[in-house]
Amino acid sequence: MRKSQRGASYSSILFAVIVFVLLAKFLVAVGGPYFDDRMIDSEISEVLKNSPSDITPLKLNTQMNQRFSMNNIDVKFEDIAKVTKDNQLVVKKNYEVRKPFFLNIDLVLKFEKNFDQSSVQAK
Numbered sequence: 001m002r003k004s005q006r007g008a009s010y011s012s013i014l015f016a017v018i019v020f021v022l023l024a025k026f027l028v029a030v031g032g033p034y035f036d037d038r039m040i041d042s043e044i045s046e047v048l049k050n051s052p053s054d055i056t057p058l059k060l061n062t063q064m065n066q067r068f069s070m071n072n073i074d075v076k077f078e079d080i081a082k083v084t085k086d087n088q089l090v091v092k093k094n095y096e097v098r099k100p101f102f103l104n105i106d107l108v109l110k111f112e113k114n115f116d117q118s119s120v121q122a123k
Contacts, residue, residue: 022102029107033097036073037111040080043067044091048120057083060091080111089117 008016047063064077080095096110 004077010053025101029099029101030109033099033109033111036075039071039073040068040093041113043071044081044115045120048089048115048117049123051089051117052090053117057085057087057089058084060089091115 020051023090043064047060047067051063060083061077064081067076068075075095081091081093084090084092091117093111093112093113096108099107101107
């Protein structure tokens, strides 16, 4: 039987704290862009769902920019998405976000999704 117990050493506690801080920093850096992307997706879906079938790409761009400014999303719709219209309106969202992480290490998040008006209105 042991006379004294041994716990974690100072170096193992320091290592655990460093890992926890890096994980928290990663989650804070990545959380904002993912939240914004979900907001952008919902705004695009909502505009396509509530718009008439004869809406022009220019009108859609202006509506999206208005919604982005109301929701405090600081990007322009034209910079992240391309709107085309053949028989139906199609929005192709493709952009990336760079976030500084640690020293000269950046996190690059790429977001891609396609929306077409008929499938969004069918939901």
